[in-house]
Amino acid sequence: MLVFRGLPAQIPFPEMTAVTFGNFDGVHLGHQAILRTLVQTAKAKGLRSVVITFFPHPLKILAPERAPTLLQSLEDRLESLEGALVDCTVVVPFTLDFASLTAQAFLDRLVNNLKMNTLVVGEDARFGAQRQGDISFLRSASARMNFELLVVESQMASDKRISSSRIRKLLAAGEVQEAALLLSRPFSITGEVVRGEGRGRELGFPTANLLSDAETMPMFGVYACQVEAMGKLWLSAVHNGPIPTFGCKRPALEAHIIGFNGELKGHRIRVLFHKFLRPIQKFENSDALRAQIRKDVEETLKFFGQG
Numbered sequence: 001m002l003v004f005r006g007l008p009a010q011i012p013f014p015e016m017t018a019v020t021f022g023n024f025d026g027v028h029l030g031h032q033a034i035l036r037t038l039v040q041t042a043k044a045k046g047l048r049s050v051v052i053t054f055f056p057h058p059l060k061i062l063a064p065e066r067a068p069t070l071l072q073s074l075e076d077r078l079e080s081l082e083g084a085l086v087d088c089t090v091v092v093p094f095t096l097d098f099a100s101l102t103a104q105a106f107l108d109r110l111v112n113n114l115k116m117n118t119l120v121v122g123e124d125a126r127f128g129a130q131r132q133g134d135i136s137f138l139r140s141a142s143a144r145m146n147f148e149l150l151v152v153e154s155q156m157a158s159d160k161r162i163s164s165s166r167i168r169k170l171l172a173a174g175e176v177q178e179a180a181l182l183l184s185r186p187f188s189i190t191g192e193v194v195r196g197e198g199r200g201r202e203l204g205f206p207t208a209n210l211l212s213d214a215e216t217m218p219m220f221g222v223y224a225c226q227v228e229a230m231g232k233l234w235l236s237a238v239h240n241g242p243i244p245t246f247g248c249k250r251p252a253l254e255a256h257i258i259g260f261n262g263e264l265k266g267h268r269i270r271v272l273f274h275k276f277l278r279p280i281q282k283f284e285n286s287d288a289l290r291a292q293i294r295k296d297v298e299e300t301l302k303f304f305g306q307g
Helices: 029-045 058-062 074-083 103-114 135-145 164-172 176-183 199-203 286-303
Strands: 002-005 017-022 048-055 088-093 116-122 148-152 187-194 208-211 221-229 232-243 248-257 268-278
Touching: 017 029, 017 103, 029 048, 029 116, 029 148, 048 074, 074 088, 074 187, 103 116, 103 135, 116 135, 135 148, 164 176, 176 187, 176 268, 199 286, 208 268, 221 248, 221 286, 232 268, 232 286, 248 268, 248 286, 268 286
Parallel strands: 002 088, 017 048, 017 116, 048 088, 116 148
Antiparallel strands: 187 208, 187 268, 208 248, 221 232, 221 268, 232 248
16 A cells, blocks of 8 residues: 655556545544445546545644544554555645645645545545535535545444444443444554563563553453464453552553563564453452452453363
8 A cells, every 4th residue: 555644746646546535543334334435436447546544633733622532543544544455545744734725625636636536435524624515515516526426324333323432432431342343353552562560470470561652542451352462463361550459550551461471572562452351459469469360361261262
């Protein structure tokens, strides 16, 4: 997948394009329906598929106090878009100058810079200064500017629209299994393994301590997870939050990777959250904590059918 940082003055391939645009935070089932239509349409018409995504989130520029936490880093978002078989992604830096573009000026750039033949959008699409562009505007513009408009219906689950904000609420409640259904994959966090305090090793359950810049984290608790490390997937019991038994108020993300005995410090790993096991607890002593961690490991193995 080609990636452009900023809207190119001219797309560097001869074919015309099928285009979609949006934040695509999380690349959930609703986004995937749009991407599927985009890629299939491009293939059928002999076009290149192009996704325009924005970074940072527009609200971080326009109304920082209302800006949501992102479900994915930009790197992970691009990886998900590539997995959807998109030909090209344009990452547009969202600035006040860009926010001032009228809906018509934005469409002009798509047609002139990207040789847009087809535009694919969700039924709730809004864009341009003061969000003046909507489906009605696009229907009129498609006739005037000679491009095809395809509108994809919102995807539903349990009679509610699938959205990034709905997934954030599920994660905040620890409902990672329900979030995974809406994402079509487990929610995950990537980061670098850093040196910890060594308490896990002293307890007989060494942990990989993750330093992550993830904006969205699941509710504090212990989870049954998988960890992607050293080219493999490992089962893992993961602690996310403070450690009250040792008086640690600062949240920590610590993964006991079952059966792994290597060194991960300095490596980047991915933690995939599959099931909430229990809330954070304060234990009377190390022995009580050790016994509970053993139960957490047993529950993790049981969840993955290995208990």
